[in-house]
Amino acid sequence: MEQLTALDAGFLEAEDSDRHASLAIGAIAVLDGPMPRRDTLAAGLTERVQAVPRLRQLLHTQPLDLGAPQWVEDQNFDAAHHIRYAALPRPGDDAALSRWAADVMERRLDRDRPLWECWIVDGLENNQWAILLKVHHCMADGIAASRMLSRLCDDGGTLRQPVGQTVKSTGSFIPADWIGKAWRISSGLPVAAVQAILGAADIITGLVRPAAATSLTGPVTSMRRYATGEVSLDDVDTVCREFGVTVNDVALAAITDSFRNLLIRRGEKPRHDALRTLVPVSVRSADSRDRTGNRVSVMLPFLPVDKADPVHQLRTVHSRLTRAKGSGQREAGNFLVSAANAIPFPLTAWTMRALTRLPQRGVVTVATNVPGPRARLRVLGCEIVRLLPIPPLAMQLRTGIAIMSYADRLVFGVIGDYDASPDVDELASGIERAIARLVEISVGHWRSTPVGTLQLVQGG
Template identity: 70%
Template sequence: MELLTTLDAGFLQAEDSDRHVSLAIGAVSVLAGPMPDFESLAKTLAERIMAVPRFGQILRTQPLDLGAPRWVDDTDIDISHHIRRSALPRPGDDAALFRWVAEVMERRLDRDRPLWECWIVDGLAHNRWAILMKIHHCIADGIAATRMLARLCDDVAGDTFATQIRAAHEPTGGGLRMPALTLNPIDWISGAWRTSLGATTAAAAALQGAVEIAGSLLRPAAPSSLTGPVSNMRRYATVEVSLEDVTKVCDRFEVTVNDVALAAITDSFRAMLIRRGETPQRNSLRTLVPVSVRSNDATDKADNRVSVMLPYLPVDKADPISQLRAVHSRLTRAKASGQRQAGNIIVSAANAIPFPFTAWTIRALTRLPQRGVVTLATNVPGPRKRLRVMGREVIRLLPIPPLALQLRTGVAILSYADHLAFGIIGDYDAAPDVDELARGIQRAVARLTAVSAGHWRSTPVGTLALVQGG
């Protein structure tokens, strides 16, 4: 028996607070055909899935949230409820696949069963087929889920994943290093001084971060069509860009892959607002950016280990280089401000509070109208090498983010081999143009790539000189 942490249980409580949302995450693997015999494929997938203990467990909740939910083994699991088959109508193109994905993801998982589904999808054009794996967010965050889902593949040994997670090497504020024991009294004094100084610095940074997070949640975003309640129907779209192109931009402007991805998202959201007849404001796009606090030796642990940053994406800026530099500086500032440390400390502290109080508080807060955060952008390092399932190559790996807390759109970013995939989910009524949002991301990356190579010039003063000087 294993109890859920406060953060894991929070995803259940957030789902309970809005009957229109499903807090499941997922990924679509598109494979080269032909599809294997369904019975043998289902048997192989079942063996691999059930090798993950969490997929054989169900949740047991306590009445009135008097105790944390707990994982218990399901002794009577019927695998046919979880591994299912579907077929796309002709012509089986991406549009048909994405409509089907949206319909599957908008339905909640049955909490009386293990919280996952695996769909085998036939009928894709060009002799392709697909596997959709869907799990509840209370089971795992993006990094852990990606590792778990890779168990479906033939061989995941070796350096397949991004094994060095940047966040794992950054301080979280969750602990302090004690001075080493020596026989020199001077070392004792200097060590104690350094420890107390570090404690003061960490506490100050975490406090500042907590203030910034609270202020971000309390300050409403600029009124726009991006905010408001959601329905229970979804739209889904994806786009893939060359990881080599993104890396060239990173090298040219000394930024990270995440900076480039968020800058492309910024430009596309700006175009969306303008297309809708709205003026992008400085405070139009407060964005929830999850940050991993998972250590490298815990990548296979089934749970959530994330903190958050809440930067404004600079949709008020028209120039792509200005957008990129603003994204980089704002994320750097958010990291330095202690937001990540504060989020981690808050989550850790919540685990020490009696569960009923945290559960009731989360349920109450998630029922309140949320107007500060507008969208989600989560980036997960994926497989570095091409994967195979029963000898068939996975030619595309597409992420699917959740949608909740009155966010009308969400973007998940996943690297796979030589591509970076953006999976976009949106409310069916409030975000009918998610396809355009995807195409806008692709155009933005192409434009940044051209700028980095000196093949494109923009009109704002200053950008022209920068490109010519490069």
């Protein structure tokens, strides 16, 4: 049996702390039709699910939290409990697909069964259909969930067999075990631990210090809205080359501009401290890319919604992320998670339970970037033409954004509370407009550059 890490278990506690939260993550694969027969789909998906051990396992909790929850084999596993079907009124457009996806994602997964669902939906326009894979966040982060989805695809068999976390189950609260573990971790700390400690201070300050009061944070209901935006990766690369920034910088700058306009539409002032954003950072090593579970750290930058100029926004985002990376926040998050794994689980669980029940006012939104496959995938011979990510909502965050690349597109999946964030579609379209404007500025700047200067830059 394998046990959950402290971080994995933390997602369960965060969900339990708010009856309106559902901490499942998802992705919608839109495929060219016609959709295969149901019996063909069921047989094909069932066979592929069998190759992913975590999808056949139940979550087993310990009495009184004396040990971490464990993954155990479901002796009565039946894929039919998890593969479900739906149909949209034809022709189902993007708005109809988004409404349906929001309804599916807002409902919690049944903890008496393996924590995933695979929905097949028919009736999309242009003779298309879709698969929505939904897994609990305690089971996988974005990269692990993406790998699970790839295992359902026609070429998924060429990937290495996913395995679970390598943390061995202790099953009980044994002081000698955890003292020894804590000693091994502390004695092996490199000099970089000092930087990690400073980074930890930054993270704790970011979580404790309230952001400016806006309509972006507060209690949420159990209902959700979902919308997507898509841009060309070639366009994003154009901006990256022009300004010497990363794809993530461009994505976050576009999110900044869209949130700024959203606040203005709501009649609120976009202050410099209005949008502290949780930016997950993968710490997954190359040899663990096929493992399930969460292997992430965090950065907590303020996105510059107070700045109106798009280039100023982009350069500020780039400098703040560079500063956050150098401050030790990434290392601190990884260190804190490792340290938490060395603490007796009862203390970890009780502390996490108390913290997740406190009002959270420091972080305003989450923006997570998951690199997706650059080659197009197929399921039972049908090509996946679009891949749409869906983040969760919890901890009084009223909006969340997942960013995923697929083939030649960069996709933004925006989820929001149904009542508090009725304008998620405007937030998604605002991201598209912001990137289009950055592309226009980049192309215009290139055209206005003297030829000699351009040749000098290329030659250098």
